[in-house]
Amino acid sequence: MNHIFTVSQLNSYIHRIFESxxxxxxxxxxxxxxNCKYHSSGHIYFTLKDARSSLKCVMFLQNRAGGLDFRLExxxxxxxxxxxxxxxxxxxxxxxxxxxxLAGAGLLYQKFEQLKKELAGLGYFDQTRKKPLxxxxxxxxxxxxxxxxAIEDIKxxxxxxxxxxxxxxxxxxxxxxxxxSTIAEGIRFxxxxxxxxxxxxRGGGSMEDLWAFNERxxxxxxxxxxxxxxxxxxxxxxxxxxxxxxxxxxxTPSAACELAIPDVFSILQQLDRYQDxxxxxxxxxxNQVRSQLDTYRKLLLANHPGTxxxxxxxxxxxxxxxxxxxxxxxxxxxxxxxxxxxxxLTALSPSMRLRGGYVFAQKKDETxxxxxxxxxxxxxxxxIFKDGRADVESRKIIxxxxx
Amino acid sequence: MAKNxxxxxxxxxxxxxxxxxxxxxxxxxxxxxNLYKKGxxxxxxxxxTLDKTEKEIIVLQEGQNGNIxxxxxxxxxxxx
Numbered sequence: 001m002n003h004i005f006t007v008s009q010l011n012s013y014i015h016r017i018f019e020s021x022x023x024x025x026x027x028x029x030x031x032x033x034x035n036c037k038y039h040s041s042g043h044i045y046f047t048l049k050d051a052r053s054s055l056k057c058v059m060f061l062q063n064r065a066g067g068l069d070f071r072l073e074x075x076x077x078x079x080x081x082x083x084x085x086x087x088x089x090x091x092x093x094x095x096x097x098x099x100x101x102l103a104g105a106g107l108l109y110q111k112f113e114q115l116k117k118e119l120a121g122l123g124y125f126d127q128t129r130k131k132p133l134x135x136x137x138x139x140x141x142x143x144x145x146x147x148x149x150a151i152e153d154i155k156x157x158x159x160x161x162x163x164x165x166x167x168x169x170x171x172x173x174x175x176x177x178x179x180x181s182t183i184a185e186g187i188r189f190x191x192x193x194x195x196x197x198x199x200x201x202r203g204g205g206s207m208e209d210l211w212a213f214n215e216r217x218x219x220x221x222x223x224x225x226x227x228x229x230x231x232x233x234x235x236x237x238x239x240x241x242x243x244x245x246x247x248x249x250x251x252t253p254s255a256a257c258e259l260a261i262p263d264v265f266s267i268l269q270q271l272d273r274y275q276d277x278x279x280x281x282x283x284x285x286x287n288q289v290r291s292q293l294d295t296y297r298k299l300l301l302a303n304h305p306g307t308x309x310x311x312x313x314x315x316x317x318x319x320x321x322x323x324x325x326x327x328x329x330x331x332x333x334x335x336x337x338x339x340x341x342x343x344x345l346t347a348l349s350p351s352m353r354l355r356g357g358y359v360f361a362q363k364k365d366e367t368x369x370x371x372x373x374x375x376x377x378x379x380x381x382x383x384i385f386k387d388g389r390a391d392v393e394s395r396k397i398i399x400x401x402x403x
Numbered sequence: 404m405a406k407n408x409x410x411x412x413x414x415x416x417x418x419x420x421x422x423x424x425x426x427x428x429x430x431x432x433x434x435x436x437n438l439y440k441k442g443x444x445x446x447x448x449x450x451x452t453l454d455k456t457e458k459e460i461i462v463l464q465e466g467q468n469g470n471i472x473x474x475x476x477x478x479x480x481x482x483x
Contacts, residue, residue, distance in 0.1 A: 136411040138454070146462060155460055163457040170463050189463075264453070267411065271449055274418045274442070281425035282439040289432050 011088040018093060024084040029055065029095060030103055033076045044072060048080060048095065056094040057082075067099035070110065077104040108207050112214050115241055119216075124223050124245050131228040131247045134196045136262055139166045141190030141227075143183055143200040144253060146171035150203050150232075153254035161257075162264035168195060174202035179212035183242075184221035191225040197260045198225065200242060201232035201253035213240035222246055232256030354386035372399055414449050418442055 005013075018024055031048030038044050042061030047054050057080060059068065072078075082097040102110045119125065140158075144150045151169060158167055170186035173179040183200060190198045200218075202210070212218065213233045222229045222245040231246035232253040243249040250256035301307060346352065354360060361369040363381050375381060375394050383390050421442045425435055 134410075134412075151460075158460075164453060164455055166458045167460040168463060169460055267453065270415065271446060274415075274422070275446055277422045278418075278425070278439055278442040278446070281422060282435060285425065285430065285432065285435045 007091070008088065011086060011091050014091075014093075015086040015088055018084060018086050026081065026083060027095075028079055028081050030077070030079050031055065033072055033078055034074050036072045036074050038072075044068075044097075046072060048078070056092060057097055058094055059097040059100065063098050067097065070102065072100065076102060077107075079103045104208075108211060108214070112207070112241065115214065115216060115219070116244065119219055119241065119245070124219055131226075133228050133230070133248060133260065136267070137165065137196030137260060139168065139195040140257075140260055141168045141170060141186075141193070141195040141198045143170045143172045143186030143190070143198065144202055145174045148174075148203060150174075150201055150253035153252070154199065154257045157254045157257040158261055162261045164264055165261050172200075174212060175205070175209050176212075180215035180218050183212055184217040187218070187221040187225055187229065191221075191227045195227060198227050198229045199232065199253065199256045199260055200229060200246070201250075201256055203253065210240055213242040215241070218242050219245045230256040230260055354384065360384040372397060409448060409452060411449055411452060414445050414452075418445055421445075 029048060031050050031054075034047045034049055034054070036044065036046040042064070044059045044064070046057050046059075048057050049055070059082075067081075078100050079102075080095060080097045081099045082095050084093055084095050086093045101107070123129065142151065142154055144154075146169060155167070158165055168190070170189055172182040172186045174183065187198055187200060200213070200222075202213070204210075207214075210233055213231070219241050222231070222242060228247040229245075230248045230250055231240070231242045232250035232255055233240045233242060239249070248256075248259055250259050361381055361383055363369060363374070367374075369375060369381060375397065377395075377397055378393055380391055380393050383392055421438050424430065425438055425442075430438075
């Protein structure tokens with residue numbers, strides 16, 4: 001009959017086998033973190049996995065201080081150093097981590113953070129040293145791949161906004177071995193040759209894809225450039241070191257182009273507006289002066305000697321007419337009066353009085369006889385009737401006082 | 404670049420000043436005529452500066468010994 005063992009015996013046995021294996025005492029394992037749990041005890045439990053397998057891991061609190069300088073997150077690619085042993089209670093083996101460091105993209109991220117900190121400390125990102133962009137650039141140097149979406153986007157944006165801006169493309173490697181140095185070279189080339197703005201960029205990609213824009217030589221080239229540099233790399237969210245260093249950061253290469261190139265049609269419109277404004281002002285001014293001139297002309301004309309003469313002549317005619325009228329009136333009035341007197345005279349004429357039995361007496365010498373005292377006895381005098389005369393002789397003179 | 408003696412930016416600033424001056428009610432006629440002429444000249448210059456010829460992108464090419472050949476030299480373009 002075979003010997004029968006307990007579970008504990010077996011687990012303990014296996015534990016001893018693990019412990020005695022030299023390779024398992026200190027081993028480096030690369031894998032992706034999953035099921036990561038920071039336990040309240042301070043220990044961290046997680047699983048390392050690759051495409052085919054997974055491995056339980058634990059990092060005890062006492063190892064964290066010296067062995068882990070970032071926060072573990074699911075999905076991180078890490079390299080864990082530690083020993084593999086058996087947890088007898090569960091009959092499971094696991095990796096007891098001593099140190100954990102980021103690998104691959106994770107490593108890049110760490111390098112990125114390090115360089116970012118360093119360059120920030122050196123003042124590479126200071127807002128005060130950002131160069132202003134020219135408002136109306138005429139030449140733009142572009143450092144990007146000769147093939148790819150970035151340059152096509154830039155070309156179409158430029159064609160739409162301002163086809164008159166001269167674009168230069170410095171074909172650079174934007175990914176892989178030697179990419180950073182061609183980008184830096186391109187920046188230096190344009191800075192030396194003299195363009196108004198430099199755009200560097202590439203389309204989106206993973207952190208590895210964008211890595212060239214996170215390298216020190218690119219940062220240095222941007223930092224040293226006297227020409228404003230716009231960086232448009234990758235995605236909206238991910239910022240590269242180049243983005244931080246650049247004078248202006250755009251989310252994408254085509255956005256960088258939009259920022260660099262002013263809309264020529266708005267410039268043309270602006271020019272039209274200025275022309276209108278100028279013409280309107282000068283038209284107003286000349287009109288104003290013209291109307292002023294007109295006023296003066298009228299004033300001057302009003303005071304012209306000829307005009308004065310004319311006015312005086314008119315005045316004269318007025319006076320003459322008035323005089324004539326006055327004279328005419330006077331004449332008419334006089335005529336009326338004459339008529340009136342004529343009638344009155346007629347009424348008073350002696351012959352008029354001789355109607356109704358009255359006669360008029362006069363001496364031979366035609367002196368009117370108004371008193372009896374003018375005649376003597378036997379004197380011949382004349383009585384005038386209305387329709388003839390008679391010579392008569394006074395036969396007896398009787399005076400009033402005699403009666 | 405220092406070779407840019409004339410810039411649209413400066414021209415626009417100056418045009419603003421000219422228009423402002425033209426709007427002064429008591430400006431003399433000869434002054435206003437001079438300002439107007441100056442403004443028109445500036446506008447002409449702006450239009451000339453705009454150099455309305457469509458540009459093709461120039462792709463610089465890396466020759467031997469790492470030298471850069473190019474179809475046109477951006478530094479020599481003095482028409483701007």
